[in-house]
Structure formats: structure tokens, C-alpha cells
Amino acid sequence: MIEQFISFQSCGYELKGTLSVLQNSQKKPAILILSGSGPLNRDGNDAKGKFQLNIYKQLASFLTSLGFIVLRYDKRGVGESGGDYLSAGMWDFVRDAASAVQFLKQHPLVDENRIIALGHSEGTTLAVALNTLEKMDGLILLSGAGERLEEALxxxxxxxxxxxxxxxxxxxxxxxxxxxxxxxxxxxxxxxxxxxxxxxxxxxxxxxxxNAKWFREHLQYDVLEDLKKIECPVLAITGDKDVQADPEKLNRLPAIVKGELEYYMIQNMDHLLKKQEDEINMLKMKKNYIKNADQPLHEELCDHLQKWLNKRYNEVFS
Structure with missing residues (x-):
């Protein structure tokens, strides 16, 4: 795997990220990772070093190993990206994601007609909203599908x-x-x-x-209405040990999503896609995240991702 450090412009700011490709890669489908809430960088880590989670780095490594081109980037005002994180709203982050899609479409190794948005946590909402600006070839919604921010809080x-x-x-x-x-x-x-x-x-x-603008735009946004507009295939996965996103909200999706849909609730998987066998306890959330940071992604999650991607992009696996 080769990691290329890239940058692209969005709304007057320079955003920086990492593009992961396999050596001698030909033109292939790309996956854009949209991270969860908070000032975490492209890898899923905070600036102070307390939360070194590396969740998006792990996802990128796994998805690239399957043959896909993967882009992850520091959100506005985080890491090496320009702008101010605290004053950015939900739709600012959506527009930044649309700029990332445009970057991928112009990249010589990317099949511009086959770009998938993978959202985690808040990123699931951003991915659905992004689809109203840039029609995606697929959506992968991890740890948060079908739930409004107010419901989650x-x-x-x-x-x-x-x-x-x-x-x-x-x-x-x-x-x-x-x-x-x-x-x-x-x-x-x-x-x-x-x-x-x-x-x-x-x-x-x-x-x-x-960050009042971010809260207002999330509270005013009805992700369920935009889920009804999705025409591309959707894969939604949440763990039953998730304390930040309600796995029961997955059951809404069949009645809302009109296109091709697969959804799974994984036993003993937490919000950060790791194996978690202890009972749910919100007071131990951060402690458990740090404890599990070095653990691999949940095996069943990887299995579902690989099967879903293989079904639609089998030439990548050949």
C-alpha cells in the first residue's frame, strides 16, 4: 500500500488528507471516509494525544487491501487543514465532502463513476446529505444510520x-x-x-x-427525508454495544430507503467498530475506547464490508 499526502480546495480553505492506493494500481473505484463528530484528524486521533484511536487509518488500510482507492482527510480546522473547526456548520462539512468527491473524480487513478461515501457516526448523516449534492455510487453507513442528532443525544x-x-x-x-x-x-x-x-x-x-451553527444545522436537518431520495446501494451497520448510536434505528431503513439495502446489527461491537463484550455503560465509554484503541476492527464488520463490496465491484477482487 502506498499513502500519498494530498490537498484540495474547499470554500476557500485548503484541506489536507491521505490517499491510499495499492502499488501498480490501475483505474479503480474509490471510497471516501467521512469521520464522526469532534476535532479528530484523518486517522481518528485528537490533537492533544489523549485519544489515539486510529479508526479511520484502520478502515483505510483494510479497504485499500481489498483493492480500493481510499481518501481520508483532516476536516476543516483540524490537523493540517485550514479553516476554523468551531465556527463550521454541518453543511460546511458536507460541502467539504463534496469538494473531496470532486478531487477524486479528477484523479487519474479513480473511476469517477464509482465513488462510495463511507460515513462513521456523524459521518453517516454527512454521507446522506452529500448524496443530495453528489450522486454517489454507494453509501456505507457505520454506527449511526437512520438517526437524527437530537435522538442520539x-x-x-x-x-x-x-x-x-x-x-x-x-x-x-x-x-x-x-x-x-x-x-x-x-x-x-x-x-x-x-x-x-x-x-x-x-x-x-x-x-x-x-459550535452553535453546527448544532442548529443538525437539529434542523431531517436525515430521514434525504434517506428517501437515495437510489444507490446502501450498507448500514451498527453494533449492539454502541452507546452513541442506537442500533435499533437500523430497523427504520427498510421502510425509508427505496433502493438496494443491506443492514446488520453486530453483536458485541462498540461505536468505534471494535469488539466489546462488557455491558453498555456510558460512564466507561472513553475508558473503553482508549482500552480498545489498539484492537483490530471487528471481524464480522470486515466480513460484511468485504462481501458487500465484492458483490458490486468483483473485478477489484480478481
Whole structure:
């Protein structure tokens, strides 16, 4: 595998990324990786070094080994890419993804008619929205298909409350005494109201800056409506141990997606596509992510990806 460091322009900013190809590669289909939320770079790592997850580097390596050309890039304002991450909205990230598609279409090794968008977490929403601007040849939606941001955040808070209510001893008594669930819900509702009433890209809540534009555009966007417009083949996969995306939302897809669809809920797979056998516990989420960072992608996930891609692009595998 050869990794080429590339750059492309989007909305006046230079975005940088990595294009992975096999040696002596001929013109082939390409896969564009759209990452999840947060300021993680093209590999899936944060700037401070606390979360060295490498999830997108692992995905790129696996997909390239199958014979595909794979592009992953630092999102706007992250890593080596220009722009300001905090002031960017959801549609800014979608337009950046469309610019990445244009880069691939112009690359001499890429079959411009066969470009697949692979979205992970928030990237599943971006991939669906991208399809309204650039018709893709396929969509792969990992850890988040068929779910609005507001639904995901509501479930995440619920899982936090469940975990807190299961805390034992004096700490558990204190949690229940101070009605943390009710107080936190009140704060969350007040924050969302402030965000929706604002017209600023960034607002301050206490000492913290919030990317209000990003929240507003996500909360106003109905991904389910754009899922109805998809005509290309779709593969959607979520793990049953996912604490950030609800795997049950996969069951919405057959009634929404009119085109060819395959969807799977993988047993003992977490949000970062790794094997996770422990019970779901939102309070241990970050600890588990760091613990599993060096683990390979879930074997069943790789199997589904390979079979789905082989079915549609069998000449790549020959």
C-alpha cells in the first residue's frame, strides 16, 4: 500500500488528507471516509494525544487491501487543514465532502463513476446529505444510520442517567439525592433553546465555547427525508454495544430507503467498530475506547464490508 499526502480546495480553505492506493494500481473505484463528530484528524486521533484511536487509518488500510482507492482527510480546522473547526456548520462539512468527491473524480487513478461515501457516526448523516449534492455510487453507513442528532443525544443522556442510578454506596445516594437527571435535563433543554435562538456561529456557555451553527444545522436537518431520495446501494451497520448510536434505528431503513439495502446489527461491537463484550455503560465509554484503541476492527464488520463490496465491484477482487 502506498499513502500519498494530498490537498484540495474547499470554500476557500485548503484541506489536507491521505490517499491510499495499492502499488501498480490501475483505474479503480474509490471510497471516501467521512469521520464522526469532534476535532479528530484523518486517522481518528485528537490533537492533544489523549485519544489515539486510529479508526479511520484502520478502515483505510483494510479497504485499500481489498483493492480500493481510499481518501481520508483532516476536516476543516483540524490537523493540517485550514479553516476554523468551531465556527463550521454541518453543511460546511458536507460541502467539504463534496469538494473531496470532486478531487477524486479528477484523479487519474479513480473511476469517477464509482465513488462510495463511507460515513462513521456523524459521518453517516454527512454521507446522506452529500448524496443530495453528489450522486454517489454507494453509501456505507457505520454506527449511526437512520438517526437524527437530537435522538442520539437524548439516548446518550438516558444511558448516562441509567448508569448513574446504578451507582451504589454513598456516591449513589448523593446522585439520587441531588436529582441529577432532572437538573441535567433542564440544563440541556435550556442550552438547546439558547442555541436555536442564536444566529451566531459560536456562543459561550459559561467559560466554554459551543459550535452553535453546527448544532442548529443538525437539529434542523431531517436525515430521514434525504434517506428517501437515495437510489444507490446502501450498507448500514451498527453494533449492539454502541452507546452513541442506537442500533435499533437500523430497523427504520427498510421502510425509508427505496433502493438496494443491506443492514446488520453486530453483536458485541462498540461505536468505534471494535469488539466489546462488557455491558453498555456510558460512564466507561472513553475508558473503553482508549482500552480498545489498539484492537483490530471487528471481524464480522470486515466480513460484511468485504462481501458487500465484492458483490458490486468483483473485478477489484480478481
Amino acid at each position: 437524548t439516548r446518550q443522556r438516558k444511558l448516562v442517567y441509567e448508569a448513574l442510578n446504578n451507582v451504589t454506596g454513598l456516591k449513589g445516594k448523593m446522585i439520587r439525592m441531588f436529582n441529577i437527571e432532572q437538573k441535567n435535563e433542564k440544563k440541556a433543554n435550556a442550552l438547546f433553546e439558547k442555541i436555536m435562538q442564536s444566529d451566531q456561529d459560536v456562543i459561550k456557555v459559561g467559560f466554554q465555547k459551543i
